Amino acid sequence: MFPKNCWYVACTPDEFADKPLARQICGERMAFYRDGEGKVAAVEDFCPHRGAPLSLGYVEDGQLTCGYHGLKMGRDGKTTSMPKQRVGGFPCVKSYPVEERYGFIWVWPGDAEKADPSEIHHLEWAVSDDWAYGGGLFHIQCDYRLMIDNLMDLTHETYVHSTSIGQKEIDEAPVRTKTVDGEVRTSRYMEDIKAPPFWQAALVANDLPADADVDRWQVCRFTPPSHVLIDVGVALKGEGGQEAPADKRANSIVVDFITPETETSHWYFWGMARNFKPEDQALTDQIREGQGKIFTEDLEMLERQQRNLLEFPERTLLKLDIDAGGVQARRIIDRMIEEEQQAEQDSNLIKTASA
Template identity: 70%
Template sequence: MFPRNTWYVACTPDEIDEKPLGRQICGEHIVFYRADDGQVAALEDFCPHRGARLSLGSVCEGKLVCGYHGLTMGCDGKTISMPGQRVGGFPKIRSFPVVERYGFIWVWTGDAALADPAAIHHLEWADNPEWAYGGGLYHVDCDYRLMVDNLMDLTHETYVHSTSIGQKEIDETPVSTKTEGEQVVTRRTMENVMAPPFWRANLRGNHLPDDQPVDRWQVCRFTPPGHIMIEVGVALAGKGGIDAPADQKVYSIVVDFLTPETETSMWYFWGMARNFNVKDKALTAQIRDGQAKVFAEDTAVLEAQQRNLSLHPTRKLLLLNIDAGGVQSRKLLDKMLAAEQAAAPVAQAA
């Protein structure tokens, strides 16, 4: 149901600063920790001695120590030592390719020989002093593809987010959908409208009036398996929309990394990158808090949707033109899965 030969966001650096972190990704139980050189390591979360969770242990001088009998693991999956015991002959447990980049920890759950760090999704705003970022993490009990559908069709904002980013003009404005190479892109532009509450606050945050008509844009870019960057913002009406001068608009990128946990649960790394008033930490916190409330509303809807779909697995769902973004995105996912499945017998034969 989910591609494996690809990079997923596994966690953020602060989650593993002092202790190991256990996290299930694509059905794999993995423990993340920092080795003695400060680099991140990722191992199967399974002690080769008695099968305990290594993530319940500790990190001592950069070594992962099982919390059951003190067995010490190397970052390559080889057992190093155990008090009073000879363990050098223990077989290796699985290690996973892992990379720390752009403020995230990325893991590869498929064939390690195919893991190329150069394939990690490029984030042009990360590590750039002209941009600020704030975000968070939600665990969501739904198939990650339901979140893809949600983010690639923002029509729901009018109803799910009526008190923050929703407005009737979203319903009234058509959306275009295109597949551009290995991306699906949806676009919607609303001209000469009043900004909803979330965007009025951002206008004030950039020292712009919040009581004047604006031009608003939403450009959603899906890159499989689960990376969605959404260019969003408002500009004072008639100033050029998304291309307006910086002092006439508020422009941001909504950051969405969807990491499958199981077939019906996922890790949702969300945030917003902006290129205005980047040193204003209070504004960053304000935007993050506002965004957290918006995404919490999505979470409630999606988890209820998943429960309903699980109760009625054979029911056929209806498709409308507004669903084109999700439909095209799923086609790219199916293409990735088909390619992996086609290559699997060859790899096994080798």
């Protein structure tokens, strides 16, 4: 259902600032913590003594300590000590490659030997002082691919988000989808329209008139395994759209990191990065609040959609031109899963032949 030999956003540093964090990712139960050097570590959330969750313990002397009987474990999954016990023969638990970057903790749930931190794609908005970012986290009870479908087809904004970012011109604008260098891009451009309420507020925030005629754009980019970054904005009519001078537009990047938990649930790290007035923290907070309300509107639809699909598994869903972004993204995901399964089969055949 999901590829494992890739990097996913697992959490944010604040989530385990005071105690270990339990999180299930791609079906793997993990415990996140900081070791004695301040580095992030992730191990299987399972104590080899009696199976207690290690995440219910604490960190002492840089070791993850089980809260049941005091077993201590290093970041490599090896038990280092336990009161009155010799631990040399204790089995190891799985440890996971982790990277702290761009304000997130990234984890590789698959084959640790294949983990390459350079595969985490660069996020300029996260390292540049010209950008500001604010976001949050939702735990959603639906297949992570349904969220990808949702984000790669913004037609739904007209209906689900009618009072904030939706408008009829979204339905009327042609959709263009293409795959470039393994990235799926779906784009819409709307010219000479009025901005919807959310973007009217953004215009005002950038010292532009709310009622101005604008050109609007939406460019959704899916990057495997499940990241969707959306270049969105409005510019004063005739000023060049996306290429308009900074003082003639209000634009941002909608950030969507979608991390599978199980086959029917996922962690959704959402946010918005903007490159106008990055120093204005009050504006960042205002946008985060507004965006959070917008994404909340998607939750019931996606979770009810998941229930329908589970109840009626025999139903065949339509694939229209507006669905092309999600369809192509799913093809990439399916190909990644098939390649992993084939590699595992080949490895098992080699092991059997050499036994």
